[in-house]
Amino acid sequence: MTRAARVLFVTWAAPGHLFPMVPLAWALQAAGHDVAVAGLPSCQEAITGAGLHAVQVGAAAALARLPKRPELAAWGRPARWPEGWSADLDLLDADRRRVVRALYEKQCEVGDLMLDDLVAYGRWWRPDLVVHDALAMAGPVLAAVLGVPAVGHGWEVGATLHEPTADRNDEPLPAYLRLFERRGVAPAAPLAWIDPCPPALRPPDHPEVRRLPMECVPYNGPGHHPEWLAAPRERPRVCLTAGVAGARYRDPDGPDVVSLTLEALAATDAEIVLAAGGPADSLPEFPDRPDRVRVVRGVPFRMLLPTCDLMVHHGGAGTVLTSAVLGVPQIVAPPSPICAEIGYAVERAGVGVMLDRLDDPDLLAKTVGDVLRDPGPQQAAASRLRDETRALPSAHAVADHLVSRFTCLGGR
Template identity: 30%
Template sequence: MRILFTFIGGSGHLRPLFPFAHAAQAAGHTVAVAGSGSQQDAIASAGFTALATSEPRPPKADQEEDPLTAPDPQREERTMREGFAGNGARRHARVVRKIALDWKPDVIVRDEVDFGTAIAAESLGIPCATVIVLLAGGLIRPDTVAEPLDALRAEYGLSPDPDLAKLHGDLVIMPGPPSLRDPRYALPAGTFWCRPDHAIPQAAGSGTSSTSGAGRRPRVYFTLGTIDTFRELFDKVLTAARTIPIDLTVTVGPRLDPASFGPQPDNVRIERFIPQDEILPTCDLVIAHGGSGTLIGALAHGLPSILFPLGADQPHNAERCVALGTARELDPMAFTPKDVADAILELTGEETGAPYHRAARAAQAEINALPGPNDALAMIERLVSSPGSHLIARDH
């Protein structure tokens, strides 16, 4: 079987596809991944045929900092409407349609924000599965994207879809626990809920974390992913680490030099990048902006979080985690080093942190109980071998 995986945007849209692409390749299927020209090296490094849908963007210079601006829900909705559902969808509908005609996939698997691929697949009659990347939901709504998508659908001779019922395609795969989805933005009946990757063994005992031990300091990991470089946020957390008894590991991304932060005390380690699978098993607490990748990684390891959402789906994810009791949220524009120090002490304290750790371990147990990527692959295969049979997929 030939399976084409597609995404639009950056690594946050690409990486959720990898577990399913690896499962497909391991099962003997022919796999290609189509998306941003800037992500071609990442695709090839993961072992897949890379097909560019755009020219790579010029890289930002090392040491270049991003301006810190307040979260703006209207700005994010405008980006979703005009960028992803507008210009981006129109470009991908055209480019992916051409790729599909040349490469001839049996089935397409797209990231949920890749609207253009959904329209291209429907216009060609190719089965299409959708992988959710906005875990809590909230940004993709009929009032946000239906109008520009219906205009594009008309260009391809497709009927209107004002309720976005056809947008989801033939199968929806949610790589995360049902509790993480905001019930206001429910996914379609028949959604296949699965683990984002392999299950993480749940720690025994009733301590505040899976790695806590008598006589050692709490271990805290702080990251803003591989894209954002808000130095003032790093500076605040580093300042906090000098005032409380913790071991802090920070990853600052490829554009900032760890040495530029100056000498650090023995309890602080700064790196450009550390694989999540390497760092998260050693941690008691994660500090992040609420991006889906780091967030689901923390929950898969049973770890609570301190979140200061900056944009995109991060405010929705943070709101949901606070509601579940797995996280504290801080205002990225207003929090002080003392605020983050107090939050760290609260979430790592034996008594004050216990409710957060119990909630995070409950999410971990929910994740571990879900089927894995191989099971999702079986559902994808059925789109080709038994069209329509995906409709019997049960909610987990």
């Protein structure tokens, strides 16, 4: 009998980058393999909440001391960059490439803060395989240090399934190469990229990706079922969320999108469920909130959305795919370029609408009314996407493939 493999997952952010990896981690555990998930201190509660073995690497204080890069101010402002840029950075002009390069360099700094603890744990635990999220730069370095395979893992929609680049698609990022040099190992690319994004939501590959497709069964965290979900209702129900990222992407000099959206939805007769994802103090002031607005926390979208007629959201990858798989029409109001890139995917697949303007309550109210009156086209597109998703290899099939293809199960 083949012995169990040890698989170490590496992430840097929860929930957005951790949650898409949870079904694969579960599948590996269910098959009898040993699984651990390494992440920063901020990830620990989410990891253990998913029933997984958490390994803390890096220090929150050191992370807080990282300098703020002025180029990244543009990342938190609403903008539509050229469609498909996340797969082909050569579509961007020089100014936008500088923003993406600054993002990659920041992720390299985060990876550097994780690596001492990560390497120490890896040398003790001796994993057979490292699975790292697409922006966890420490993952491939650890695999190179340990001499084991590495496989990248995308988030559901809009993931950058390639190594970080500098000013062109074919130019490696010096900061990334230095992570390997400091540990005395040669740079090594992931052997493949696990992609839970259905084909209908993917941008074209550029360059070609060695992809391992995987069925996405959305995981949105644990939660309790509130009694009101099952109660009869007389109004259409609209869910509004800015996700956990809402406060992070909020532009202090721009419009408060959540407040404007609530204002627009209040003009309809719908019941509004404001699904708060960030800290309590991140919610906007809304002194005249109607009784029809219900603020909820800790109710996973997979539990909430089957009772909803419409989802209005910021363009988070997990929110998009959960809504689509459950057949709920969507309106996307993206607060940042990556959310707009995900919004392009929503429109491309026909499962939702992306707004051109975020500061026009009248436009939003009209769009909400149009979708609620005729949800059929989006629901039909979501049904097609759900069938496409279910046709992809399951997490269990991918787990078996990883262990049989990419691990060396000789003696430790």
